[in-house]
Amino acid sequence: MRRNVGGATHRGFLYVRTDGTTRLAPVRSPVIRSAKRWHGPDDFWVSDDPTLVDLARVHRWLSTQSYWADGRPYDVVARSVRDSLTLGLYGSDAVQVGVCRWVTDYATFAWLCDVFVDPALRGRGLGTFLVATATAHPEVKDLRLQVLATRDAHDLYRRFGFEPVAAPERWMERRR
Numbered sequence: 695m696r697r698n699v700g701g702a703t704h705r706g707f708l709y710v711r712t713d714g715t716t717r718l719a720p721v722r723s724p725v726i727r728s729a730k731r732w733h734g735p736d737d738f739w740v741s742d743d744p745t746l747v748d749l750a751r752v753h754r755w756l757s758t759q760s761y762w763a764d765g766r767p768y769d770v771v772a773r774s775v776r777d778s779l780t781l782g783l784y785g786s787d788a789v790q791v792g793v794c795r796w797v798t799d800y801a802t803f804a805w806l807c808d809v810f811v812d813p814a815l816r817g818r819g820l821g822t823f824l825v826a827t828a829t830a831h832p833e834v835k836d837l838r839l840q841v842l843a844t845r846d847a848h849d850l851y852r853r854f855g856f857e858p859v860a861a862p863e864r865w866m867e868r869r870r
């Protein structure tokens with residue numbers, strides 16, 4: 695017999711076996727969340743519901759208009775959206791106009807990446823709204839380490855508490 699003991703943000707994540715020991719629930723994606731929505735300027739809104747994400751649009755943005763994901767295949771974009779805490783930015787007509795995602799274990803670490811606002815709508819505060827929502831997200835905001843990499847938008851992220859890496863000599867990377 696199984697009894698859910700998941701916490702407030704991870705319901706269904708854990709169960710107690712009849713011998714009293716706790717195990718991870720045998721599901722492929724362990725994080726079961728209820729989607730949330732935040733309202734911003736000019737009736738734009740952000741949702742963390744991955745099923746709302748317009749994958750074709752996000753794929754086009756990232757694979758053809760970003761400097762870090764040039765040529766990223768569609769299925770890679772789809773998996774990254776599914777298996778991250780992905781936030782979509784939408785207009786009042788529900789058309790997607792931006793995206794970002796946290797790669798996170800929901801416990802100790804989160805990496806903010808693929809931050810993108812439709813070029814036609816930049817410069818009117820939507821990127822700020824998106825990053826503000828992402829950094830205030832209840833499942834990530836208090837994690838001990840939150841990181842990101844950016845070529846030129848440091849000032850945007852600085853407003854939300856990001857600073858240059860304190861000890862860059864400790865960091866390494868492995869690229870493929």
Ligand SMILES: CC(C)(COP(=O)(O)OP(=O)(O)OC[C@H]1O[C@@H](n2cnc3c(N)ncnc32)[C@H](O)[C@@H]1OP(=O)(O)O)[C@@H](O)C(=O)NCCC(=O)NCCS
Pocket residue numbers: 760808809810811812815816817818819820821822823843844845846847848849850
């Ligand atoms: C970065 C991005 C998400 C910002 O979206 P946006 O809707 O234009 O953001 P805002 O209108 O809220 O502007 C936020 C502030 O950041 C600044 N800013 C935005 N993009 C910047 C950039 N690439 N370099 C330097 N500053 C930037 C803006 O000038 C603005 O400053 P201000 O408030 O003093 O005027 C958007 O420009 C984008 O999608 N860029 C291409 C993808 C990208 O570079 N993503 C970030 C990767 S880490």
